[in-house]
C-alpha cells in the first residue's frame with residue numbers, strides 16, 4: 622500500500638486571511654491562485670501494518686514532532702475514510718525553501734492527500750481531494766489543481782461547500798512569476814496564528830471581509846479576459862489589504878523586510894514606465910513579480926540589480942497534483 626505524488630505550490634492573487642472555522646480550516650473569504658510549475662512537493666507514502674506510529678521524513682531528516690503530529694492527524698482523516706487503520710512512513714521533499722512564505726504547506730498537504738488516497742485505493746474526485754487537503758492547510762485545497770484556481774469560502778458549517786475549483790487551465794494565459802528571495806529565515810508568526818491575531822485585533826477586519834467578494838469577481842474576470850491591467854490592480858490591492866490587516870493587528874505582524882519594500886517600489890516604478898508587471902507577497906518577505914513572457918528578462922534584470930536579493934526563481938503556471 623504505497624504511492625508517490627507531486628503537487629505544485631500556488632500563490633494567491635486574491636488572498637485569504639482569517640477563518641470561519643479553525644478546526645475544519647474554513648476560510649472567512651474566498652481566494653484565487655495560480656499554480657507554480659517549478660515549485661513542488663514530492664511525497665512517498667507507505668502504509669504498513671508493522672508500524673506502531675506515523676513517521677515523517679522531510680528532505681532526508683526526521684521532521685520535528687509538531688510537524689509529525691500535524692501529518693498524523695491528517696492521515697487519521699484518510700484512515701477514517703478508508704477504514705484501514707495502518708500507520709504510515711511518509712517521505713517528502715520540497716524543491717524550494719520551507720517555511721519562508723513560499724507556501725510549502727499548500728503543496729505539502731495536496732501531495733500527501735493525493736499520495737495517501739492512491740496508496741489506499743480511494744477514488745476521490747478533485748472536489749473531494751480538495752476538501753480533504755483543505756483540512757491539512759487552507760491553501761492546500763487550491764494545490765490539488767493546476768492553472769488558475771478559485772477557493773470557495775462556502776457557507777455550510779461542515780465545510781461540504783468549501784473547496785477549490787479550476788477557473789482556467791494553465792495554457793489559458795502564458796503568465797510567468799519571478800520569485801525574489803529576500804531572506805531564507807523561517808517566518809516568525811505562522812499564517813494560522815497570524816490570522817487569529819488579526820481577526821481579534823485589526824480594526825480593518827470587517828472591511829476586509831466585506832470587500833473580498835468584489836476582488837474575487839474582478840480577478841476571475843481579469844483571468845478569463847486576459848486583462849493584465851485589471852489583474853495587476855486587483856492582485857496588488859488584495860495583497861496590500863492583507864498586509865494592512867497584519868500590520869494593524871496587535872501585536873503587529875510585519876512580514877516584510879527592507880528589501881521587500883524596495884522591490885515593491887521597483888515593480889510599481891517599472892509599471893509606471895510601461896512594463897506590465899505586478900507584485901504579490903504572502904505571509905513572508907519574498908516578493909513575487911508576475912508578467913507575460915516577453916517581459917521576463919527585463920523584469921529579472923531589474924530585480925537582480927537590487928544587491929541584497931538572494932536568489933530569483935522563475936516559474937510558469939503549474940499542472941494538477943498527480944500520482945507519479
Ligand code: PMV
Pocket residue numbers: 632633635636637638652724726727758759760761812813903904
Ligand atoms: O494555507 P494557510 O492556511 O497557511 O494560509 C495561507 C495564507 C496566505 O498564503 C497568506 C494567503 C493565501 O491565500 O494563500
